[in-house]
Amino acid sequence: MRPVAITGMGAVTACGVGVEALWTAARDGRSAVHDVSFPRIRQQQVKQAAPIAPEVYERLAAAAKPRFQDRTAIIGVAAAREAVAMAGLRPEDFGDRCGVVVGSGLGGAETIEQGYNRFIESPGARGDVMAIPKLMANSTASWIAMDFKATGPTLCLSTACSSATQSIGLAADLIRAGVVDRCIAGGSEALLVDCAFAAWEMLHVMTTSRCRPFSRERNGMVLGEGAGIVVLESMESARARGADVLAELVGYATTTDASDLLRPDPAGATSCIRKALESSGLSPSRIGYVNAHGTGTIANDLAETQALRAVFGDDFDGLAISSTKPIHGHALGAGGAIEFIITVEALRAQMAPPTIDFLGIDPKIDFEPVPNVARPFAGDAAMSNSFAFGGINASLVVALPRGEG
Amino acid sequence: MADRAALDEDLRRQLLAIVAEEGMVKDRSFDSDTRLDELGIESADFVMILMAVEEKFGVYVPVDEKLTEAKTVGELLAVVAGHIEDHRRQVSS
Incomplete structure (x- = not known):
């Protein structure tokens, strides 16, 4: 595929506000996962998650419109502002040649939770009048469009853990198709509220010990929250305004297992990774680093390893x-963008962040995923994968800028 | 096999009832050697079974390697019973 320029990135995660906070935490293996308490859950079994620190969120909310914005939109807009500032976009760069593709798995979970609670406790009382515009899944995308007066297409993909990866891929497709010159793309998710956490507990996919992807003795994932946003532009537009190109998006594919809603099918992941690589035109040996979906569940890590081994x-x-x-927790509908940003930073630094809490090789998958400490690598391209409930797979390939050629 | 022998009859009966109920198994004539896929138990049914175990015994069973490898009703029961016994030991200590 024709490369698309990445000119800006922004992140709000449990690691803090900003790409720098996220990248340094990932590189140094500093986990933002800690004990969390959800008082309305009678018997909370899973005790850990990676929430955005309260003082960080309060600072962002103070600069936002909390009467009209759910937590998801507040962190999404903050991440978009960082990305747009990094890209150096001016007011004239938006308009109808700029699109917004920002996904979310659940939308405004906090608003939904508060709304139901209030309704059950006092059904006749006035609820949150702004509940619907706050909880709708496209709220973050629409607030970002309003923030910058981006009047091109606004889209919101809600494909669980693949939402943000597909959003970035689709944004690149829109640019390559000539629909827009640039796109603000990514995902936002904030569902660390009692009711949603209890629902995740019931699926029994979260660990009660530590999340240790690909490791022996792994037994589940850990939830996070956050927003990851990138600015994508056609190479021509980026060059025309003299923008610094951080990296180039050179490959993207998305496929569907169409077999089981929850259990991943290695064949689906394999076809996705293969097609993404093919679309980049790069040989497997050109890829230096892969940021895996790596949830830490038995099934995902096994399927993903089989797929990577088959393709590479x-x-x-x-x-x-x-x-x-x-490190940052599984941020679901934002996860793909947060990990894409780490992938770009890893590529630029030629440094693969570690898989922390790795105990040793699981003989069933028989490989070691950069254990516990970052490791330098040499390569001009990298990949980021997302595999979602619903059997939806998405992979992105990025490369270092190749200059004017 | 030691696990299965150690599984007390009362617990076994309760767990079999959970598998039948939550797995929505129509023919109740299965036993420990019956394969889970023969009973049509899929990923969603597995989650239902784990939820019922948590409600009845207060123990959270994450989907770990042993559970993933369970192919028969007996193997599933052995893993779940192991978690229940660990939990009971922890509570009593």
Whole structure:
């Protein structure tokens, strides 16, 4: 595929506000996961998550419109502002040649929770009048469009853990198709509220110990929250305004298992990774680093390893692969964008962030994913994967800028 | 096999009832050697079974390697019973 320029990135995560806070935490293996308490859950079984620190959120909310914005939109807009500032976009760069593609798995979970609670406790009383515009899944995307007067297409993909990865891929497709010159793309998710956390508990996919992707003794994932936003532009537009190109998006694919709603099918992941690589025109040996979906569940990590091994073949053993989810938590509909940002930073630094809490090789999957400490790698391209409930797979390939050529 | 032998009859009966009920198994004539896929138990049914175990015994069973490898009703029961026994030991200590 024709490369698309990445000119700005922004993140709000449990690691703090900003790409720098996220990247340094990922690189240094500093986990933002800690004990959390949800008082309305009678018997809280899972005791850990990676929430945005309260003082950080309060600061963002003070600069936002909390009467009209759910937590999801507040952190999404903050991440978008960082990305747009980094890209150096001016007011004239928006308008109808700029689109917004920002996904979310659940939308305004906090508003939904508060609304139902209030309704059940006092059904006749006035609720949150702004509940609907706050909780709708496209709220973040629409607030970002309003914030910058981006009047091109606004889209919101809600495909669980693939939402943000597909959003970035679709934004690149829109640019390459000539529909827009630039796009603000990514995802936002904030569902660390009692009711949603209890629902996640019931699925029994979260660990009660530590999230240790690909490791022996792994037994589940850890939830996070956050927003990741990138600015994508056609190479021509980026050059025309003299923008710094952080990296180039050179490959994207998305496929569907169409087999089981929850259990991943290695064949689906394999076809996705293969097609993404093919679309980039790069040989497997060109990829230096893969930020894996790596949830830490038995099933995902097994399926993803089989898929990577199938596609990379002889190059698999030399590949630096890691999952950064134990650091920022699994941010679901934002996860793909947060991990894409880490992938770009890893590529620029030529440094693969570690898979922390790795105890040792699981003989069933038989490989070591950059264990516990960051490792330098050499390569001009990297990949980021997302595999969602619903059997939806999405992979992105980024490369270092190749200059004017 | 030691696990299965150690599984007391009362617990076994309760767990079999959970598998039948939550797995929505129509033919109740299955036993420990019956394969889970023969009973049509899929990923969603598995989650229902774990939820019922949590409600009845107060123990959270994450989907770990042993559970993933369980192919028969007996293997599933052994893993779940192991978690229940660990939990009971922890509570009593």
